Amino acid sequence: MPPCLFVFLCQTTAESLTMRLVIAFLLSALLPVSLSRRDPLGWLYGPRAQSYYPASLRADASAAECPEECDCPPSFPVAMYCDGRGLTAMPTISSRIKYLYLQNNAITAIPDATLANATSLVWLMMHHNQLASDAIGKEVFSKLGTLERLYLQHNNLSSIPPSLPRTLRDLRIDHNKIEKVNGDLEGMDNLTILYLHDNALTDIGSSLKPLKSLTLLDISGNKLTKVPDGLPEHLHQLYLESNSIDSLPDGFLGGFTQLQYVRMAHNQLTDKGIPPHAFNVTGLVELDLSFNKLERIPTVSSTLQHLYLQANQIKEFTLGSFCGVVDVTNFSKLRTLRLEGNEISREDIPSESTLCLRQASTIEI
């Protein structure tokens, strides 16, 4: 047994090692956050400690530039932590700061001047505040020419803020009251993650189509009655659950080249609303159609691995939905199939299923 630095890296199976490495990577991505929480020397430079030392003894100018209400660890001078401190207004931000943590406060406004000097910002975390759209300066974000992550979820926004920088890669603005997406996201060629869920969107038309790098789009928990017309074509993950969608357009999934995960649980989908081969597209890994009104199992591609159909009104187990022909090489790759809460029971599964669904390790019925 080799000596191990971290217990969790001592696992030996390839799969779990990969998983642990992913976790370790994620942890390192969160490092700035943990620095502020765990730095054992925090008392040395904390705002309260500072007042015990004359200004001349402070580490450097950067400590002096740190507002009273925030923490600026000397060991990570490009970060400023002002999260969870009951702030109601924006602090002063020096041009040195790249990572700014302002989440979990009660900030109500971002006036135009507040970010004027914050020209180095790469991450701006402002989730869980009380920002309203009319309290955000029209040009407040436009000068942030290096901003990549903007977190505005759980605020009181009724629209996407204007003049967002085109450099954004990750925009989270879920849990607000947004009703429309107009041209707000045009030209965001590097945007890969967009969280718009739990808002009040009724129709987004083709407003997201130009987002050519977008891989994850979450528009669940809105008021959509149909699948938006033009969606970006390089999506890997499309989340549409908890809307009121009752039908899918013809060739719904055919337009995507890399789509792997489609979640449409808790909608109003009926058999009639689903074109015959809507889901028979290769590449799809997971399809969630649970909590809809389907009476039949839709035809899916033999490459699909996880299919969720629980809580529909399915009355028949149609093997043809999974396998057109069955032979040595033609069988379904399905591993998970959930059918509980429908109008069928285990006896309705024909015995030939064992050939077609030979890889299914979980069939809930």
Ligand SMILES: *[C@@H]1O[C@H](CO)[C@@H](O)[C@H](O)[C@H]1NC(C)=O
């Ligand atoms: C921006 O920096 C200038 C020069 O250092 C300073 O006078 C001004 O007060 C700063 N503005 C804000 C909003 O911090």
Ligand SMILES: *[C@@H]1O[C@H](CO)[C@@H](O)[C@H](O)[C@H]1NC(C)=O
């Ligand atoms: C949210 O904004 C609305 C106006 O759009 C306002 O009436 C309401 O008080 C705000 N709520 C909070 C929690 O700030």
Ligand SMILES: *[C@@H]1O[C@H](CO)[C@@H](O)[C@H](O)[C@H]1NC(C)=O
């Ligand atoms: C997108 O990212 C590339 C590579 O990092 C960069 O060169 C380009 O300027 C970025 N585009 C925008 C609009 O920021």
Ligand SMILES: *[C@@H]1O[C@H](CO)[C@@H](O)[C@H](O)[C@H]1NC(C)=O
């Ligand atoms: C799915 O489509 C392919 C061709 O794209 C076809 O060969 C196959 O039989 C279809 N599957 C089912 C179950 O109809």
Ligand SMILES: *[C@@H]1O[C@H](CO)[C@@H](O)[C@H](O)[C@H]1NC(C)=O
């Ligand atoms: C699998 O089925 C397709 C038709 O869907 C057929 O062309 C192919 O020959 C079959 N593979 C084998 C090994 O029989």
